[in-house]
Amino acid sequence: MGLKSEAQWWGTWGLSALQAAARSVGMGYSANSTPSDTRMVEAAGTTVGTEDMTGWKRLTGESKRDLNPIAQRRMQELAVYQWKTSPLANRLIELPLAYLLAEGLKVDIGDEEAREWIDRFWNDPINAMDLKLPKKVRELAIFGEQCWPVFVNEFNGHVRLGYLDPGLIETVVLDPDNVEQPIGIVTRKNKKGQARRYRIIVNGPEDVFTQRTQEIRETFVDGDCFYFRVNDLSVASRGHSDLLAQIDWIDGYENAMFGELERWDFLRAFIWDLELTGATPEEVKARAAEVKTPHPGSVRVHNEGEKWTAVTPDLKAVDAEKNARLMRNHVMGGGTIPEHWFGGGSDVNRATAGEMGEPTFKIFTMRQRLVGYMITEVLRFVVRMRIIAVFGTEAGGNGMLEDPNFQPVAVFPELTAKDTSKYAAALSQVVLAAGSAIDRGLMSEQTGIAMIGLVAGQLGLEIDAAAELEAARMEAKARQEEDDFPGFGTPETDKKDASGD
DSSP states (O other), X not given: OOOXXXXXXXXXXXXXXXXXHHHHTTOOOOTTOOTTTOOOOOOOOOOOOGGGSTTOOOSSOOOOOSOOHHHHHHHHHHHHHHHHHOHHHHHHHHHHHHHXXXXXXXXXXXOHHHHHHHHHHHTOTTTOHHHHHHHHHHHHHHHSEEEEXXXXXXXXXXXXXXXXOGGGEEEEEEETTEEEEEEEEEEOOOTTSOOOEEEEOOSSOGGGSOHHHHHHHTTOOSOEEEEEEOSOOTTOSSOOOTTGGGHHHHHHHHHHHHHHHXXXXXXXXXXXXXXXXXXXXXHHHHHHHHOOOOOTTOOOOOOTTXXXXXXXXXXXXXXXXXXXXXXXXXXXXXXXXXXXGGTOOTTOOHHHHHXXXXXXXXXXXXXXXXXXXXXXXXXXXXXXXXXXXXXXXXXXXXTGGGSGGGOOEEEOOOSSOOOHHHHHHHHHHHHHHHHHHHHTTSSOHHHHHHHHHHHHHHTTOOOOHHHHHHHHHHHHHHHHHHHTOTTSSOHHHHHHHHHTO
């Protein structure tokens, strides 16, 4: 809601949600405030970033791809408010999270000692990654960004993660020579007028940056942090909520649902209409003064001079179900969530439901890869800090950081259980087709195995065509040698058999 223009923001649609959100964050919004007497003013002050460095100028140009600071904070507050109060917004956040992390994940790393380092980090009572990782991924979707300050034990290199509320981020400073690369975080000032400056972690030596970028990074003296963002552009410094595009529409949908509740109350209401035949105005007033509403199940006795009728309202309302479905599908379609995932089964059957889910799982897979990258970056940092603590420098590890055995990898389970029956049938057909093509000289054996491997991959079996062909040839040769075992079918035995001896 309300990220389009100030005029739209103060429109009647968004006003109720703004009031509720303002009360929830203590903004002191008054119901009597109007656009003419309410003015939003950003706090005075300045933030020292790369643009304020005398003599420095971006080579890559200025970026205008971010929301202004007020709109950024408003987006975050409204996104978390919608997640808390709207079932529809809550599902847009929680459904992808459940598919990503409901079954957990595992970390693969070749070196056993490095695995112990990672296990100690993961199970640290402060880190508690099994408990906190779902919260971090959830808030990445809600706020659009995550900042995790790190605390490193200088003696043994053990790493612990902190958390910085995205609402406290004032500025994300970008590399003046590479606008795609964030290099530092500046927080909003606290009550004492103090702001903290965190250096964003890059898993590599500082000389990956230019000299002047290194000098700027040296000004971030309050610690190091990880910073991740989603729904951003290459030239933007901040991330955006997954709910940004839907906030206004979700608010409209919720208002419509509350309107339907009120309409249902009106539809259930009725009044008693008492008609007095031939009565004078004075008699009508006298009867009105003495009449009482009948109790349920009671009996009324009267003559033909009175006529009692229960009258219900006829609101001539449009078909609310169609309108609600239209609005709901508009919101869920923007989140790439099928209709039947939110109780709207309609005419969906199993076949169509499976086809409708494919775009959703593609989107979930993209987010899964991003979360995997985030976890891998943190674990690489854990390994780096251990090596630096033991050897003094990264180079002191004799290339350990480049060793594949010291490269952690986050491994996720399958997003959904696959229907193996159709892949098994396809595998059988591909094997027959590939064998026929090879026999006719239309295809090489390696290409045939590669085709089979494509289908086998859908069943979770990865096949290296070249290695598999070599192994198959060696097994065929071994079987041939067993078939040619001496003593069976040799010329000498055949000659004896022919002579009858």
